[in-house]
Amino acid sequence: MNHTALTPVFVGLRTSLHILFVALTVLVVVRAFVDGNPNAVAVVSLAALLLITYGFGGYLARHAMSSGASAQSVTAYLWALVLSAEWLVLMWLSLDAAYLVFPLFFLYLHLLPRGWRTLAVLGSTLLAIAALGLHSEWTVGGVVGPLVGAGVAIVIGLGYKSLAAEAAERELLVKQLLETRDQLAQTERESGVLAERARLAREIHDTVAQGLSSIQMLLHAAERADPNAAGLEHVRLARETAAANLADTRNFIRELAPAALVEQGMGAALRRLAETQWQTPEREIRVRVADALDLPMPVQTALLRIAQGAMANVVQHSEATQATISIERDDSDVRLTIADNGRGFDPERAEAASARGFTDSFGLTATRERVEQLGGTLTVESSPGAGTTVTVELLLSPTAGETA
Structure with missing residues (x-):
């Protein structure tokens, strides 16, 4: 996920989920030895396998993101399936493993497609309730506790999805705003250059070109007023020089103006x-x-x-x-x-x-x-x-x- 203002929230939620999963797994192992569980060795082995699957599966799921959505989905589904199978076996060996259903709720809500999320949460909840009831005795707490946990997990999961969607929208908006800012800056630079070129063309037209045109007409009038006056060649040369400079000035004006308009x-x-x-x-x-x-x-x-x-x-x-x-x-x-x-x-x-x-x-x-x-x-x-x-x-x- 790209970095946004909500990134620390997402990192905190994921870290808390990982810590909860590891802590509950360690609790299952400790309780197996404290209570003298005859399957303590199997519980330890399966708990270690569960932790390895959890860590390695998460690593594969993250790296599958670079391979496309389909590869990511297949890896996530297999990860959830293997974890669920190992959790069921561990819960059969140790009743305390039933409490691992709570971090699994969030895993299902995050990994599975929309139609399967709620079914997976409800199914795992019923399995946990059944395990608690069959291994010990049926109690109100044993039934209501997992149901309340499932409801809370669903609400938190929906909130997490909403926050993630909002973060993605904000990231896209920020990206568009940055692109727009760059485009506006480029447009402003281009507009400034074009405006200055147009201003220069207008100033040259209104001052230099008009002045040269006036000088040319005055010299031409002086030339016609006295064709035999002394220094007439100098007057004619001055008029021709003014005409040449006027032609150059008009070329400058055309070059400063947009080429599309001129052509x-x-x-x-x-x-x-x-x-x-x-x-x-x-x-x-x-x-x-x-x-x-x-x-x-x-x-x-x-x-x-x-x-x-x-x-x-x-x-x-x-x-x-x-x-x-x-x-x-x-x-x-x-x-x-x-x-x-x-x-x-x-x-x-x-x-x-x-x-x-x-x-x-x-x-x-x-x-x-x-x-x-x-x-x-x-x-x-x-x-x-x-x-x-x-x-x-x-x-x-x-x-x-x-x-x-």
């Missing part, structure tokens, strides 16, 4: 992501974006990252069978809409959970922060069982369709 355009980039990452046989993704969508590269980059973040939520959490991505623009703004028919959620509760540090709402919070940084608005319409619609609106400058 394919917004619509094709989203369709490629839908086909390769988001769409499955159980989930259909529709992309309604024009290939000739005319938007500045920084805006396209931002919309692409926002769409990726929103679709990550759809894929991981929504259980949707259909989702639609659409982008529409007019003269003043551009609108990105992602709608799915998934299980939906309560946006207010999701925001509150995110504020308390729960990671399930991290994607929504990150998307909202990105949109707010761009001066846009994010609207989430959803309710449990009614799907989700995420709408992002970004304002465009009057020259949004132009490039430097």
Whole structure:
């Protein structure tokens, strides 16, 4: 079993069971000599064999776990069967061996399949009661004692199974949380790099490229104003140098922007992501974006990252069978809409959970922060069982369709 917060509890229970089994076996041997049992030698030999079987069988059962469930089950069943047979013979030789039924209860509950556990406990209980009654006399304590012990063992066994199942679920949850944390960290690193590249592309576009373009136009105007002026060759050389530097700057901007957008355009980039990452046989993704969508590269980059973040939520959490991505623009703004028919959620509760540090709402919070940084608005319409619609609106400058 993997280490969890409940591992010390399981180790303590198993250790106590082993100690109880050994102690009761030693008690049987001591009582055989103290009471002058005529079968004392046979009792000692069989008790030693019982302890060897108990220890060696436990060793084999643990190592059978690495060979698969079937091998583990066969080894466990044989171990329980041999122990039971030896216990019956020992109980026939010494009545004190009847008390070994109590640790055997827990062994049956742990090793045998669900349908056989209770039958094995009840059967061994009846055998112990019969042995006590036949060897000495029938008493209320001799009947009620084993029955109460069997009931307590069943209750403790069920509790042990519940704790083990809960520990396994917690271990899986912790593993998933660690994987999610690593994925979020990787996504954050990638998003940070992409955001910085987009910021640099935007800054270069708005400063260096625009400045070089202005210098080129001013020099060209000076060249046309006085074609015969002295130093015209220097003006022409300066204009050509500015044009060459402007071309280099535009190449830098294209390299800083996502390659998929530069080579394919917004619509094709989203369709490629839908086909390769988001769409499955159980989930259909529709992309309604024009290939000739005319938007500045920084805006396209931002919309692409926002769409990726929103679709990550759809894929991981929504259980949707259909989702639609659409982008529409007019003269003043551009609108990105992602709608799915998934299980939906309560946006207010999701925001509150995110504020308390729960990671399930991290994607929504990150998307909202990105949109707010761009001066846009994010609207989430959803309710449990009614799907989700995420709408992002970004304002465009009057020259949004132009490039430097």
